[in-house]
Amino acid sequence: MLKYLSADYLFPVNSAPIKNGIIVLSNNNAIVDILSEWDTVPKGINIERYEGIIVPGFINCHCHLELSHLRGKIPKKTGLINFLKAVARGPKYSSDLIADEIIKADQAMYEAGIVAVADVANTIHSRERKLESKIYYHTFSEIFGFEPEIAKEAFIRGVELCEAFAPLSSSVTPHAPYSVSKELFRFIRMREDKSKQLISIHNQETEEENKFFRYKTGNFLDFYAFLNKNIDFFKAQARNSLRSVLPLLPQLQRILLVHNTYTSFKDINFVERYKKDVTWCLCPNANLYIEDRLPKIDLFIRSRLPIVLGTDSLASNDKLCILSEIKTLLAHFPQLSLEKSIEWATLNGARYLGIDATYGSLEIGKKPGLNLLTKTDGLNLTEESTLVKLS
Template identity: 50%
Template sequence: MKSFKADYVFPIYADPIKNGIVTIDDTGKILSITDDPSTLAPGTIQELSGIICPGFINTHCHLELSFYKDKIAQGGGLVNFIKDLLTLRKAGVATDDEMAEAAANADQEMYDNGIVAVGDIINTAITKKVKQQSKLYYHTFVEALGFLPEKATEVFETALELVEQFKPMQVSLTPHAPYTVSKELFKLIKKHSDTGKNLISIHNQECEDENKFYRYKLGGFNDLYEHLGLNIDYFKPQARNSLQSIIPLLTNNQEVLLVHNTCTNLKDIYFIKRFDRRIHWCFCPNANIFIENRLPKINLFIDQGFNITLGTDSLASNNKLCILSEMRVLQKKFPSIGIETLLKWATQNGAEYLGISDTKGTLEPGKNPGLNLISGLDDLRITAESTVTRLD
């Protein structure tokens, strides 16, 4: 049994506890949370400076891209980022073993940074062994990518084969993004998702060109399809942007995570409210800055009745896999968002989306959520000196 006392304990589901004490057993299960040290044996409490919170939930990562850290130029925009990434993959700059080793190192980095659960995107089986051996909980999202209607069935069946490779671990089939999934492929994924359990995680409105392409068939995505050698003559401009075009194609039987949302506006948020889709939002601010040099309009999403989560994206588009770093960026840019809100996004909300809130996301007796100590705060605000340390 171990007891930790800090300036504040943030249970997340309840108000912060000043001078709170968390007691856990040898397995990390929470036994009690109190502010009364007299209930514990003298000399058994480890006193710490900072705040204690649950382990972080990273709802969006690409572990298999870890090898590409520092290999893609910053600020070139999404289309150039995709081109550069595809060029690296095609060139075979790394063996599968090297990719797996980089993924294992990234997995350890997340553990060291207080992350306890991850929603991870894959296109290959490279990370399977890493996840089998990891201390972290993983839900793996197998991406289906295919913008040509005639390829929809083939792409869908290939993705399902990869899903089977990751079982019995938690795994589901998901569309990659509006600009890489044909309507026909969306329909196949929807039919697959309308029964059983199949969490969805889809990249959404990462740049203005995505909306421009859907509305007018203009912009950089035409260059991308030409680069890929794809004939998209079949695609006709829509009366709606990308998000408004795909929402009706998504299942209403699964939790759906919309990731990045860099160019999502209030009209889009209101549009979603007209549909009975189970939408969650994920923000990856460091990756947004790395790729597009801009952030989503986070304030628009607050108090809209949706679940907000945080992710790191990949090391190809980020210099670290650290949820505290993501919170730091958001607090600096949006100072009105307090640490209590940010911590909820980083813990409880992610656990609820991934379906693991019975064990993780909040500090409650009987749960095993992991314990993080955040130090170096200034009046409960995250600073450049703030750090996270795993207590369990």
């Protein structure tokens, strides 16, 4: 039996909003039809009518599900270096506690209308839940290793973790410019250029990263000393981290640059000229939690490259909620439209993950999930707007 739903607006994402539009679903929640006129609905059909805006299910393009047990454990607004130290020196937690918090976080994301997640993993803790979850997951097996001599060992560990996530979608990925050596980047590039898998890397989350790469100065020197690592081998690059690392990334892969809190206009132009398949990922609430700063959104809006949204982890966010990320962006950048931010939160993410045949937009034949944004004002959100998951 078909189900008919309507709202003040439908946001198909791949086309203009439809005022008072009607979406028709099959028994398994696949889209059968999208109607713009009520008089085209057969007589006697019950239409579920809602106040608000119906949008596709959200795509969370950056998460660390396995860190969910660290909710509220790390102080806010102390900067990335102190955040990294807090994670590194934190107490050990039981596997049972970690598993329980992973389950809670996964369920919370599902209830928040998230249908797919690009998740970063350093352990196997999240595999069991991902196998059972109603959410689609791609797992990035994240590789660390700044010292050249440990590159091969670190790479083998990363590949083994990636393979342990089978049959789930997964790929190996570098953590960040300041934690991956050129030698380790070469191993990753050799593997990923053959497999054509996805790459995700933390980028310019703190200005200290750029200082370190340009001049080998700043707080990262203290961080390496804290970790008892000798970095005499590293030489100042006379250019920032993004310009140093982008040439080392695989040529054929879809690359996700995450955070970009201190990315400049010149950096964006550099990436565009480099002609790699790059997507920008913004995690505004995590940026405020850690550095108390947001990326220069105006610059990214003008970029020709796609933008997606992520939540980061519960170690650096109060909740894993894409609507909350959208509301933060709209509050700080009123020139950004809700329609554009929904595109970032849905279709762009689905395209990056390669799952846009099913997710990301309201189109006949797709099964993207439906979210209702309530207490809206025309085509805009309000402070009171919430989300109701419809399918």
